[in-house]
Amino acid sequence: MTLSAREIKDIRALGQKKFRQERGLFTVEGTKLVEEALQSDFEVTAVYRSQEIGEAAMQRITQQTSPTPALAVVKMKQQDATLPSSGLVLALDSLRNPGNVGTIIRLAEWFGIDTVLLSPDCVELYNPKTVQATMGSIFRVRCIYTPLTEALESMRASGMPVYGTFLDGESIYDAQLPKDAVIVMGSEADGITPPIARLCNGRISIPSFAAGGRGPESLNVAIAAAITCSEFRRTR
Amino acid sequence: MTLSAREIKDIRALGQKKFRQERGLFTVEGTKLVEEALQSDFEVTAVYRSQEIGEAAMQRITQQTSPTPALAVVKMKQQDATLPSSGLVLALDSLRNPGNVGTIIRLAEWFGIDTVLLSPDCVELYNPKTVQATMGSIFRVRCIYTPLTEALESMRASGMPVYGTFLDGESIYDAQLPKDAVIVMGSEADGITPPIARLCNGRISIPSFAAGGRGPESLNVAIAAAITCSEFRRTR
Secondary structure, three states: OOOOOHHHHHHHOOOHHHHHHHEEEEEOOOHHHHHHHHOOOOOEEEEHHHHOHHHHHHHHOOOOOOOEEEEEEEEOOOOOOOOOOOEEEEEEEOOOOOHHHHHHHHHHHOOOOOOEEOOOOOOOOOOHHHHHHHOOHHHEEEEEEOOOOHHHHHHHHHOOOOEEEEEEEEEOOOOOOOOOOOEEEOOOEOOOOOOHHHHOOEEEEEOOOOHHHOOOOOOOOHHHHHHHHHHHHHOO | OOOOOOHHHHHHHHHHHHHHHHHEEEEEEEEHHHHHHHHHOEEEEEEHHHHHHOOOHHHHHHHOOOOEEEEEEOOOOOOOOOOOOOOEEEEOOOOHHHHHHHHOOOOOOOOOOEEEEEEOOOOOOHHHHHHHHHHHHHHEEEEEOOOHHHHHHHHOOOOOOOOEEEEEEEEEEOOOOOOEEEEEEEEEEOOOOOOHHOOOEEEEEEEOOOOOHHHOOOOOOOHHHHHHHHHHHHHO
16 A cells, blocks of 8 residues: 555645644644544544555554554534533643643543533644544543633532642541532643632642642642542542 | 853763763753752752853753753752661553653652662663653652562561552552552553552553543553652651
């Protein structure tokens, strides 16, 4: 199988958000992720394997720094946007780092969280770095871009408490955590944005054990999300 | 202040491991990290700020994709290699991803862990991606490259139990975790290597809550390290 210059150009273009959005397509790379795409309910429009198209062609279409043995072109999926009224839900407030967002989607699945809400200014889900960091969870976790104030107000109205991590919150190890809740994660630099912070009726904090109070100011947001999800699950 | 072509070349060379090792120098970038370097007991040999050398020169010396307002050249520090005989210690077994190792050093400090052991085949500590991911913790956490089998044998002999995370270990939420311990983290792809696994007398596991057992196979190693450290601290 030989790829035409046009095909190579079309696949490479999916490295850019503009073309991904225009075409409604994105790429995933690596044997495992390509298999997970094929097994998912996402539509895979093409699969390229280095044994078929050759290493040189793979090198030209990859978004990775080192070539991978397989690449799939996948159609974006319009997710059902119904807000859950039970269980745990993660809400990501203005997270810009693609690796962090992907890692959070992966750990959400680990902790049995099937819906992740993203504020519209979060990094694009189909950024290759986000997709790769999900390690396939992108195909199984429902990720919904939605204005968070409206979504959180509506979920609160339906009885879901909204939890956020704050520097001055109650220790997550002492707090009585509910079974059903929305957990908001804000960016490391700015924290949860003020309009969203006002909607949090649970204010929790991950205590630092650094000696002499001279430790790091914060945890990486994916790390903080993991510890928070772990505590919500553990206490049930 | 104008940088000579030679100076620019010398700083840029520190983007490569070979030159870093040859010169015993590495770079840190960003106002906050440069301040932390200056406040640390590491020797800072030079500081460059864009207000002094101009944006164009910063653009030429940066290792980042976008230019930063400050860059420092720092001398590598020969750490005291005495193994601790109490407290919590992290031991990283063949971790190759610079971002993960940096993130683990940052969370180690958060959880009051002042020594991190790295097997000699771990990624280089002074890789710019590792340094940046530590967010300054590299200046305060003692990071020691050492063959792990000898180090773990010696620490076990001095009474420190060695814990590792395994897919078939006891749930970390149920295990009785000691105050003093070495926590070994292995790579996501390969887990803890067999010679090190044999030295683990505590085998723990982070349970998955994914529905129907079709969730992700593993957690990112920095995420797993965070949950493990959090549990060791919480239960004390």
